[in-house]
Amino acid sequence: EEAHIGVTGLGVMGRNLARNFARHGHTVAVHNRTVSRMQRMIEDFGGEGAFVPAESPRDLVAALRRPRRLVTMVNAGHATDAVIDEFAPLLEPGDMIMDGGNAHFQDTRRREAALKERGLHFVGCGISGGEEGALHGPSIMPGGSPESYEALGPLLESIAARVNGEPCCTHIGPDGAGHFVKMVHNGIEYADMQLIAESYDLLREVAGYAPARIADVFRGWNEGRLDSYLIQITAEVLAHTDAATGGPFIDVVADRAEQKGTGRWTVGTALDLGVPVSGIAEAVFARSLSGHAEPREAAAGLPGPARPELHPDDARRFTDNVEQALYASKIVAYAQGWHLIQTGSQQYGWDIDRGAVAAIWRGGCIIRARFLDEIRAAYGGGRAPVTLLTDPTFRRALDEAQNAWRHVVAQATELGVPAPGVSAALAYYDALRAGRLPAALVQGLRDYFGAHTYERTDREGSFHTLWGGDRSEESA
Numbered sequence: 001e002e003a004h005i006g007v008t009g010l011g012v013m014g015r016n017l018a019r020n021f022a023r024h025g026h027t028v029a030v031h032n033r034t035v036s037r038m039q040r041m042i043e044d045f046g047g048e049g050a051f052v053p054a055e056s057p058r059d060l061v062a063a064l065r066r067p068r069r070l071v072t073m074v075n076a077g078h079a080t081d082a083v084i085d086e087f088a089p090l091l092e093p094g095d096m097i098m099d100g101g102n103a104h105f106q107d108t109r110r111r112e113a114a115l116k117e118r119g120l121h122f123v124g125c126g127i128s129g130g131e132e133g134a135l136h137g138p139s140i141m142p143g144g145s146p147e148s149y150e151a152l153g154p155l156l157e158s159i160a161a162r163v164n165g166e167p168c169c170t171h172i173g174p175d176g177a178g179h180f181v182k183m184v185h186n187g188i189e190y191a192d193m194q195l196i197a198e199s200y201d202l203l204r205e206v207a208g209y210a211p212a213r214i215a216d217v218f219r220g221w222n223e224g225r226l227d228s229y230l231i232q233i234t235a236e237v238l239a240h241t242d243a244a245t246g247g248p249f250i251d252v253v254a255d256r257a258e259q260k261g262t263g264r265w266t267v268g269t270a271l272d273l274g275v276p277v278s279g280i281a282e283a284v285f286a287r288s289l290s291g292h293a294e295p296r297e298a299a300a301g302l303p304g305p306a307r308p309e310l311h312p313d314d315a316r317r318f319t320d321n322v323e324q325a326l327y328a329s330k331i332v333a334y335a336q337g338w339h340l341i342q343t344g345s346q347q348y349g350w351d352i353d354r355g356a357v358a359a360i361w362r363g364g365c366i367i368r369a370r371f372l373d374e375i376r377a378a379y380g381g382g383r384a385p386v387t388l389l390t391d392p393t394f395r396r397a398l399d400e401a402q403n404a405w406r407h408v409v410a411q412a413t414e415l416g417v418p419a420p421g422v423s424a425a426l427a428y429y430d431a432l433r434a435g436r437l438p439a440a441l442v443q444g445l446r447d448y449f450g451a452h453t454y455e456r457t458d459r460e461g462s463f464h465t466l467w468g469g470d471r472s473e474e475s476a
């Protein structure tokens with residue numbers, strides 16, 4: 001029997017993706033560089049559906065129905081290039097290679113252009129949801145040509161997570177659009193986790209709550225507008241008891257956050273495109289800081305303020321305020337992420353539907369949340385807010401939250417509890433809504449020392465003041 005789709009790279013992700021296709025009635029040809037891994041997969045899971053084992057790239061290609069649909073799930077970077085170089089010569093015009101790994105979108109643009117020359121469709125596809133998602137329904141973000149989506153889309157939609165019957169999969173846009181959006185997803189995930197971690201820290205250090213109590217708080221928040229996968233698992237992690245010590249699990253975990261790099265990519269891309277994603281940047285830097293043992297040890301004795309114990313009533317009030325600060329900061333982080341998507345879309349001509357991105361992140365992926373319904377609605381009915389902050393729903397939420405939000409940032413500052421994510425979010429909100437920014441002074445200084453010129457508020461053109469001379473102004 002001819003296979004509908006082929007998967008090469010049967011690691012953690014590829015194996016589960018192949019099983020997911022098979023469980024949905026597709027015949028899947030499977031291949032892995034190390035053949036024994038493929039054989040073991042067939043032994044373990046061959047009964048779940050129709051698999052065609054392929055021992056070589058040639059066998060895999062021969063097993064596929066035309067136009068061929070080949071998925072590669074190998075490590076990003078050199079491995080992906082190696083696999084493409086191996087398979088491309090075996091394929092024919094009209095065939096498709098989908099890369100489901102976490103590739104950088106610029107690599108995807110390069111690969112897409114190179115394969116197009118051979119008449120092959122290359123689909124860079126973001127897949128979120130980890131090992132479990134790959135098996136039970138991930139959120140899928142394919143880029144590439146519209147023709148390739150016609151052929152691949154129905155298969156991908158059949159294995160994606162579903163929310164209210166809608167598949168969490170949509171054609172994001174040409175070439176690197178899918179991997180770009182996946183990158184921003186991961187960046188937002190960094191920001192979300194940082195804001196959650198700061199909220200936990202504030203409840204512990206300011207309200208004085210124990211982890212089990214904070215777990216209850218998060219469980220309560222998960223019943224409301226913060227309802228999301230990350231809030232839910234935060235409650236579980238905080239409630240967990242360490243078997244070895246009998247104490248809270250969170251207290252035995254080393255406080256050095258690691259990163260695989262997609263947050264860094266997001267911030268680097270945002271710097272290149274000139275988009276302020278301070279929430280994601282603070283999250284990446286907070287992880288970096290946590291890993292610097294030497295300066296942390298050296299600074300550990302530096303003076304800070306006293307932390308008086310809060311009265312239980314005040315602690316309860318503070319907890320409510322933290323919920324508001326968390327929600328408002330989350331709105332800002334997502335507004336920044338959506339700004340980056342909008343700018344990338346313009347820069348690379350992708351025409352990304354920003355409401356559809358919110359829709360496919362409602363299920364399957366790590367940042368799935370009720371909140372994404374609101375973002376989708378903000379882009380509904382042909383609306384396209386310049387920034388999510390001015391969407392009526394979010395505007396109202398920010399207005400309602402702002403006193404609490406300011407109070408939390410002030411309290412954190414006064415008591416010396418670091419809250420870079422929540423603080424940066426508030427600073428962004430205040431900067432964006434400010435009538436005048438001190439950027440005017442920055443321009444004045446730049447003109448003074450570097451003759452970089454400035455524009456005026458009252459006339460067109462560029463100007464330079466003769467700072468070293470009579471301080472008259474000339475047109476530049």
Ligand code: NDP
Nearest residue numbers: 009010011012013033034073074075076079101102130131
């Ligand atoms: P694994 O380490 O489990 O598997 C890696 C696979 O790549 C193996 O099948 C390996 O083959 C193959 N491979 C590596 N180098 C080469 C090469 N040079 N030529 C041919 N095959 C090669 O990785 P994962 O399944 O976790 O990840 C795969 C991709 O999916 C990555 O890009 C990852 O970033 C992405 N991803 C991972 C997620 C996760 O939660 N793990 C979530 C979303 C995306 P062999 O058995 O022969 O070594």
